[in-house]
Amino acid sequence: MSSQDTLTLPGGPDAATAGRRTMTLNMGPQHPSTHGVLRLVLELDGERVLSAKPDIGYLHTGIEKEFEAKTYQQGVTLTDRIDYLANLSNNLCYALAVEKLLGIEVPPKAVYTRVMLTELTRISSHLVWLGTHAIDLGAMSVFLYCFREREELLRIYEMFSGQRMMTSYFRIGGLALDHPRGWRRRVAKLLDELPGKIDEYEDLLTNNRIWKIRTQGIGILPVEDMLDLGITGPMLRAAGVDYDIRKAEPYSGYDLFDFRVPTRTENDVYARYQVRIEEMRESVKIARQALEGMPDGPFTADAPKVVLPEREKMKTQMEALIYHFKIVTEGFRVPEGEVYQAIESPRGELGYYLVSDGTAKPYRVHVRGPSFGNLQALPSMIQGGLVSDVIACLGSMDFVLGDTDR
Amino acid sequence: MEFIIITLIKLGVVMAVFMTTLAYLQWVERKVIAHIQLRMGPSRVGPHGLLQPLADVLKLITKEGVVPPHVNKLYYLLAPFVAVTFALLAISVIPFGDEVEIAGYRTWLQLTDINVGVLFILAASSMGVYGIALAGWASNNKYSLLGGLRSSAQMISYELPFTLAVASPLLLVNTLSLREIVRAQEGFLFGFLPNWTIFQGPFPQIIAFVVFLIAVFAETNRIPFDLPEAETELVAGFHTEYSSMKFAAFFMAEYANMVTAASLVTILFLGGWHPPLPREWGSDFIAPLIFLGGAAICFYHGLNPARRLDRYTLPVAGLVFAGIGGVFAFPAWKDALLPVFWFCAKTGLILFLFIWVRGTLPRFRFDQLMGFAWKFLFPVAMANLLLTSLLVALT
Numbered sequence: 001m002s003s004q005d006t007l008t009l010p011g012g013p014d015a016a017t018a019g020r021r022t023m024t025l026n027m028g029p030q031h032p033s034t035h036g037v038l039r040l041v042l043e044l045d046g047e048r049v050l051s052a053k054p055d056i057g058y059l060h061t062g063i064e065k066e067f068e069a070k071t072y073q074q075g076v077t078l079t080d081r082i083d084y085l086a087n088l089s090n091n092l093c094y095a096l097a098v099e100k101l102l103g104i105e106v107p108p109k110a111v112y113t114r115v116m117l118t119e120l121t122r123i124s125s126h127l128v129w130l131g132t133h134a135i136d137l138g139a140m141s142v143f144l145y146c147f148r149e150r151e152e153l154l155r156i157y158e159m160f161s162g163q164r165m166m167t168s169y170f171r172i173g174g175l176a177l178d179h180p181r182g183w184r185r186r187v188a189k190l191l192d193e194l195p196g197k198i199d200e201y202e203d204l205l206t207n208n209r210i211w212k213i214r215t216q217g218i219g220i221l222p223v224e225d226m227l228d229l230g231i232t233g234p235m236l237r238a239a240g241v242d243y244d245i246r247k248a249e250p251y252s253g254y255d256l257f258d259f260r261v262p263t264r265t266e267n268d269v270y271a272r273y274q275v276r277i278e279e280m281r282e283s284v285k286i287a288r289q290a291l292e293g294m295p296d297g298p299f300t301a302d303a304p305k306v307v308l309p310e311r312e313k314m315k316t317q318m319e320a321l322i323y324h325f326k327i328v329t330e331g332f333r334v335p336e337g338e339v340y341q342a343i344e345s346p347r348g349e350l351g352y353y354l355v356s357d358g359t360a361k362p363y364r365v366h367v368r369g370p371s372f373g374n375l376q377a378l379p380s381m382i383q384g385g386l387v388s389d390v391i392a393c394l395g396s397m398d399f400v401l402g403d404t405d406r
Numbered sequence: 407m408e409f410i411i412i413t414l415i416k417l418g419v420v421m422a423v424f425m426t427t428l429a430y431l432q433w434v435e436r437k438v439i440a441h442i443q444l445r446m447g448p449s450r451v452g453p454h455g456l457l458q459p460l461a462d463v464l465k466l467i468t469k470e471g472v473v474p475p476h477v478n479k480l481y482y483l484l485a486p487f488v489a490v491t492f493a494l495l496a497i498s499v500i501p502f503g504d505e506v507e508i509a510g511y512r513t514w515l516q517l518t519d520i521n522v523g524v525l526f527i528l529a530a531s532s533m534g535v536y537g538i539a540l541a542g543w544a545s546n547n548k549y550s551l552l553g554g555l556r557s558s559a560q561m562i563s564y565e566l567p568f569t570l571a572v573a574s575p576l577l578l579v580n581t582l583s584l585r586e587i588v589r590a591q592e593g594f595l596f597g598f599l600p601n602w603t604i605f606q607g608p609f610p611q612i613i614a615f616v617v618f619l620i621a622v623f624a625e626t627n628r629i630p631f632d633l634p635e636a637e638t639e640l641v642a643g644f645h646t647e648y649s650s651m652k653f654a655a656f657f658m659a660e661y662a663n664m665v666t667a668a669s670l671v672t673i674l675f676l677g678g679w680h681p682p683l684p685r686e687w688g689s690d691f692i693a694p695l696i697f698l699g700g701a702a703i704c705f706y707h708g709l710n711p712a713r714r715l716d717r718y719t720l721p722v723a724g725l726v727f728a729g730i731g732g733v734f735a736f737p738a739w740k741d742a743l744l745p746v747f748w749f750c751a752k753t754g755l756i757l758f759l760f761i762w763v764r765g766t767l768p769r770f771r772f773d774q775l776m777g778f779a780w781k782f783l784f785p786v787a788m789a790n791l792l793l794t795s796l797l798v799a800l801t
Contacts, residue, residue, distance in 0.1 A: 025548050031641065047552065047772055138629055138769025144443040210630055210768045387552065388771040391639050 022050060027390070029058045035132060035394070036401030038375075047386045052379045056372075060405040067365035071331030072098050073172055075362065080166040082367060083403040085128050088121040088157070089345040091170040094365075096251055097341035097352040098172045101334050104303045108295040110174040111253040116187070116290035117160065117169065118252075118343075119283040123194065124153040125346035125398075126276050126283075130201060133273070133395035137214050142204055149197050152190055159183055173307040174300030187291055194284050202277060215270035219381045219393040223267070230373035233348025234279060235397065238264045238271035245344040252343070256293075259286050269396040276398070279346075306332045331360035347371055347398055367406050371399035412513055420517055424497055428661045429459035435761045442765035453719035469650035474545075477647060481544035486648065486655035489537025493662035496530040499523040500669045501585050503679045503745035515746060516585060523584035524572060527670060531625060534663065535561040538627075538644050541656070545647040553643030556633045556772055563779040564624035564631075570787035571618035574794040575603035575611045575674050588678030598684065602677035608797040613790045615675045617783055619759075622667040624779070627660060628760055630767040631775060668756035669749075676752045679745030690740065693747045697731030700724075 023044045029037040037058035043050040063078050070078065075098075079090035092114055099106065106114075131146035154164040159180045161169035169176050205211045221231075223239045236243055244261040246254040262278035264271035300307045308327055309320035326332075336358040342351040348370030357363040374397045382390045433448060433455065440447030448455025473479065503515035520526055535558060542554015576582065579590035593601040603611045624631040633643075640646070645656045672678060681689035704724030711717040734740045770778065 023548060046555075134768065138632070139767065140439070140629075141443045141765050144445065148444055204766070205768075208768065210770055213774050214768060214771055386772060387639055388769075 059401040086125040093343045119287040122346045129398040229376045238275045239267040240265035272396045369403040371403035466654040471650040478544040485541035486652045489659040490655040492534040493659035496666040506742040542644040549640045567783035567787040568621035571614040574614040591677040626663045629764045668753045672752040679749040694731045694734040701727035
């Protein structure tokens, strides 16, 4: 190799490796398995990883700053773009945070729809994770099977919101639109099919000897370290910590639903795989309960200063017209204060910290993205492993770079 | 003089057929994988994408051959040449069929028969590693280097079980000439079981067959042993820095190795060109029936087309199949073609297995693969060889 060998990492080579010839491998930002634009600087001894430094920032969007220039309702469209694989979860968290500040309550129909669609989002996000994780470890076909079901999920989002990915369906004060025609049959059919499809993925992987030796005992990290690093979600539950915000601090009516929080204690890549697979099955159950118990009634809150009036009323009633004009031209004012709202996104604890100065635009919106915390585990997780383990660990974290850099 | 002309004709035919097979094997692989994965596969160039291999070859030939400035030029250019040469060389000793008489000349359906044919193939396939190792080293790219290292280590470890698995059927047939190996597997045990080495006494070589098959996957760098080019880990492994025809050479070498390996499996374990059923049971009719059945399916789908073009393309395919099936009606041609048919059918099945596995299994990790070779395959192959030799010595 050339003189690049002598290039030292920021921080210098480890004391233990001093005097040894090592190779610095710059993995990414354009690499098949960094899922976006993550850059990893690996110090290798043969194939063994001596140290790793993840380098983020290649997908920085400045969304947090942009919130400050948008009215509250406009901000919903930005949340889609933070975690583009779990857009409805982000919609939900932001809407809940603003609603908490405003002190408005959304009607049951909106609550149930929100729960149903966020659980479908969890499934579609986990499907992308499973597919890419499998393809990283060489099982190509699983990827396309997962995307077959994800396609149907995206069609359902499109049916509800008119958009496949950037849904912006959950608005402050309820939903953007009423339920579309024929949604019930479509969702019910998908929920009937999904368990069988998940069995299909499991047939290919769960008892596959190669899959097991590639994932079992890989990527173990002490639970204390995980808590220190801020790791949440399936990764933490695979380490035996039974922490799920849906149970711990129920939001958006999750206390009305009956579901289990799957946990494992092995704390390796395989355990994370099992936890996520079971979560998909639980999500199917929750979505089915929401579908069957879907109440009738309005889909937006009774808050005329926040929610746009019906089109018909706006054209016939003076008051409604005034509200419409006010909301559209300058947005609605949110009382002064600050709030932190956390939900369980497919990746872990997703939080929106909102500060309002009493105007129609937020003073500050801070997003606590689960991907950032999960990605922090990478250096300690892959140290001493092989290059192939790096791929397995990366896959097991299920990070989205848009969620990491905001 | 006659000998030279016949040899040249054979050479031309084998080369043309082999090259076409390589190109279309890739088409078949893409189609089969696509259907496993709920996709269509190549479908734009020609009906059902049948001209896709041609388009690929044209594309690769006309591309600019970039030689990056940081490579070791001599070895960089030598590596694909080495890889493809040795991969293509091995086919020269493979017998495709029995001795035939064409226009009064008797000849073997084989380019040449050397009395150490098996060793020749082993040597050629081992030399092929140099191509990959050199490419990894000469590219002066870290991913390539890792890929080259992996492949050298992998090939060396798999060479042992590979060779041991080859040795045990050789004990049964008592020759190294591929032609004679197939000859020794003629006939049937108990009147119905083909006398192939996987069934042959005193010790059926089923274990050797399985070990050999696994080793062959590793030798040809196919999933689950495709570590040298594991694209999710090493981008493209040893051929990261290669483009145009140089890349095509590696690609061709991989497929040529697959075909050679599948042929070797057929010859060593599956009785080469011998039919799986006795002639009295109508094995002669299987080949024409398969082709005529294929023709019937094509005609049926041509009449009930799923796509508009199918109305024209499928009947043509049906006619081709029917034509091939009809050829078997001529007794003189039938005797020459049946062995070739059986040989191709068995090789094709093994090749299909290669593709099928690629659509199903994940990839091993480097150290696990080595452990598997040394701690499992090697002892199993060794035990099998010892047991076989003992039994052969006793009988």
